[in-house]
Amino acid sequence: MTVPIAIIGAGIAGLSAARTLYDAGYPIELFDKSHGSGGRMSSKRTDAGALDLGAQYFTARDRRFVKEVQRWQGEGWVAEWNPQLYNFQNGQLSLSPDEQTRWVGTPRMSSITRGLLGRLQAHFSCRITEVFRGEQHWHLQDAEGFTHGPFSQVIIATPAPQATALLAAAPKLAGAAAGVQMEPTWAIALAFDTALETPMEGCFVQDSPLDWLARNRSKPARDSQLDTWVLHATSAWSKQYLDLPKEAVIEQLHGAFAELLHDSMPAPVFTLAHRWLYARPAGSREWGALADADLGLYVCGDWCLSGRVEGAWLSGQEASRRLMEHLG
Incomplete structure (x- = not known):
């Protein structure tokens, strides 16, 4: 044997x-x-549909991985995501298009x-x-x-x-x-009954507790009646507030999101927080x-x-x- x-x-x-x-x-x-x-x-399967709370998308550069991702595409496990991308810096939102091919799992990352x-x-x-x-x-x-x-x-x-x-x-x-040091990330999801009035579907954030945000239904094969957003905090903020209760994390990051949109945002009908203790390594080997x-x-x-x-x-x-x- x-x-x-x-x-x-x-x-x-x-x-x-x-x-x-x-x-x-x-x-x-x-x-x-x-x-x-x-x-x-x-x-995570939730009342607001399936949400990607961890990796938001991925890229493929090495030819071996490119070939593997093409195989996944053939199996129907992944599709390209072409979000309307923005950058937020010094209190200003600006369009930030690039040529990068971004992949996501379909109908969710765990596929x-x-x-x-x-x-x-x-x-x-x-x-x-x-x-x-x-x-x-x-x-x-x-x-x-x-x-x-x-x-x-x-x-x-x-x-x-x-x-x-x-x-x-x-x-x-x-x-x-x-x-190897690994850094934490607080992730939250906010869902709204009425779609937020913004063309933004993904955003790289500077000078804020937030690091990244994405409109979940802009990803291919996502099916949700609600306008759901996934927000990631920076490693530094997450480290500082590692043991903050989830309600407080949601409140603070919701506030940072409203500030970014310069908007009196409606109250979300659904919220969720998840703490990734080992989200990413500090530095690469x-x-x-x-x-x-x-x-x-x-x-x-x-x-x-x-x-x-x-x-x-x-x-x-x-x-x-x-x-x-x-x-x-």
Whole structure:
């Protein structure tokens, strides 16, 4: 019997590695602490429709990723998003068009990871707290005290702080992961009965608690009667108000949005706040992936590269490539 490979984390990096290994004939078991796949690419189903609270869109530059995104497009998982883009600086709103191709999942961001997951064996709502070595193989312990295994190799595809805690068996890798700072982001959604009077569909924001905002229904295949907006706060603001109650976060960011539109904004009929504790890495690395092939431990994630969706996918590719190279 072939001993399977464990992959901890079912975001883009973990699923990128999982699909490659599975397609090459390796048995895979995925573990994720959330209810489903996606990580920061997940969407939340709400009374105001499905909302992308994490990654808002992504770009593709590396030819390997471009090819993969074309495959996703062929599957109907993604489409191009061409928003009317603005920039807000020094209290002024100005049009900010560019040539960048922006992609979004359809009909929501989580369609991509759901598609990648396919029929892979996955354990959801299962938070792994320890990765330890038996006589021959790896075992995983979860927060409920259950042990999973044996596994021949383990790929850890979580944000750096979570990866650090799981790398006790590989101090060198743990040290590298521990050196990566990840920054938080408060995200809120506001839905209005009557559409706000603005042509804006996306906006990069400076000099404000806000960093970004998007009109959700301007994205392809979004279906909502309400005019729903997703707002992201800056890392600095999010760090400062990390433990602010959600109602207060909504109030403050709603106020910043009204200021930006110079508008007495109607009261939203729906609000939601979500705190991403590890939204993005501070700075970018060129590691691709971290590996101790002799131990059979590999680590991947957006923080091993550019911090973008593309970086996460490429990092997963690199981890699976190194693992297969080692197994020969």
